[in-house]
Amino acid sequence: EAGVVQSPRxxxxxxxQPVAFWCNPISGHNTLYWYRQNLGQGPELLIRYExxxxxxxxxxxxxxxxxxxxxxxxxTLKIQPAELGDSAxxxxxxxxxxxxxxxxxxxxxxxxxxx
Amino acid sequence: xxxxxxxQPEMSVQEAETVTxxxxxxxxxxxxxxxxxKQPPSRQMILVIRQEAYKQQNATENRFSVNFQKAAKSFSLxxxxxxxxxxxxxxxxxxxxxxxxxxxxxxxxxLQVTL
Numbered sequence: 001e002a003g004v005v006q007s008p009r010x011x012x013x014x015x016x017q018p019v020a021f022w023c024n025p026i027s028g029h030n031t032l033y034w035y036r037q038n039l040g041q042g043p044e045l046l047i048r049y050e051x052x053x054x055x056x057x058x059x060x061x062x063x064x065x066x067x068x069x070x071x072x073x074x075x076t077l078k079i080q081p082a083e084l085g086d087s088a089x090x091x092x093x094x095x096x097x098x099x100x101x102x103x104x105x106x107x108x109x110x111x112x113x114x115x
Numbered sequence: 116x117x118x119x120x121x122x123q124p125e126m127s128v129q130e131a132e133t134v135t136x137x138x139x140x141x142x143x144x145x146x147x148x149x150x151x152x153k154q155p156p157s158r159q160m161i162l163v164i165r166q167e168a169y170k171q172q173n174a175t176e177n178r179f180s181v182n183f184q185k186a187a188k189s190f191s192l193x194x195x196x197x198x199x200x201x202x203x204x205x206x207x208x209x210x211x212x213x214x215x216x217x218x219x220x221x222x223x224x225x226l227q228v229t230l
Contacts, residue, residue, distance in 0.1 A: 003159075033217065042119075042206050042220025043160070056217065089158065102148050102210060104218060106160035 002026070004107035006092050012113045018080035021110045025073070025094030032069060033104060034077050035091040043091050049075065082114045117142045117209050121221035128197045129229055135182075136192045136224045138207030144168075148210040149183065149190045150218065155203040163205070166190065194226075202228045 005024040013019050025032050030051050035043035046065065048056040051072035060067065064083070069075040079086055089111050093104040118141045128134035140149070151163040166174045166183050173181050178198075182191045194201055204225050208218040 035218075040222070042208070042222055043218070044220070045217040048217060091160065093160075103150075103162055103165065105162075106152075109158045111158075 004092055004094055004105055006090075006107040006110055008110055009108060010111050010113075012115065013082055014115050015084055016081040018078065019082050019112060020076055020078045021090050021092075021112075023075045023077070023092030023107060025075075025092070026096075026105055028096060029094035029105070030072065030097045031095045031101070032075050033093040033095075034067060034075070035093065037089040037091055037109070039088070046077070046090075079112075082112075084114050087112055087114045117144075117211065117219045119207050119209050119219055119221035121207055121224050123224045124222070125225045125227070127227045127229060128194075130197055130199060132197055133193060133195045134197055134226065136194075136205050136207075136226065138190045138192070138221060140188050140190065140207070140209050142188070142209065142211075144211055146212045148212075149181075150208040150210065151179070151181070151190075151192045152206045152208060152220075153201075153203045154206065154223070155200075160206075164192065197228045199228050199230075202226060 007022050032049040034046040037043040047060045047067050049069045067077045089109040091109045092107045095104045120139045147168045149166045153161045153163050164176045164179050178195045180193045204223045206223045207221040210216050
């Protein structure tokens with residue numbers, strides 16, 4: 001079974017540029033999470049989806065960040081415009097609807113560097 | 116709000132020895148989940164072990180076991196017979212009850228296994 005897939009793995013951009021990250025969760029997992037992991041820190045939740053509905057986006061900086069999960073499968077996280085402080089690893093995770101829902105499976109992450 | 120504290124930024128252990136990583140948390144919830152995740156240098160976050168707060172028995176997964184002290188709000192991870200492949204960042208995480216809640220992570224402990 002394929003794990004959570006993320007792309008790109010690395011991205012270097014200049015500040016004020018837009019950037020987008022893509023995530024494909026494990027097949028059958030209806031819950032999808034985006035976390036941001038700053039250097040030397042644990043991940044922090046940005047947004048959580050149940051199918052195509054964003055059920056927790058309280059930590060998402062909505063002035064510059066946006067996310068979507070069309071059709072309740074793949075998801076895209078966008079930053080526009082990027083700031084120096086956005087440099088971090090962006091992790092996507094997914095969990096199944098039942099039978100182990102409490103376990104989140106993480107992708108390899110996208111490492112973003114804003115210059 | 117829940118908080119998770121890992122007071123050991125770095126630890127080192129020799130191969131085949133035993134090491135214990137500490138974690139404390141703060142919550143007013145009576146039921147919840149606790150996790151230890153491993154993040155090797157490749158960045159893929161992997162679940163190591165999980166504990167439900169209502170279970171008094173400590174969870175065990177092969178060489179990994181926990182010491183869960185609910186009253187003290189302590190959740191330490193013991194790694195027995197350490198292997199070179201155990202070298203990684205280890206994150207303690209907390210999840211409130213309820214379907215597909217977010218994970219609240221500690222700042223992590225970097226474990227180095229040496230020959």
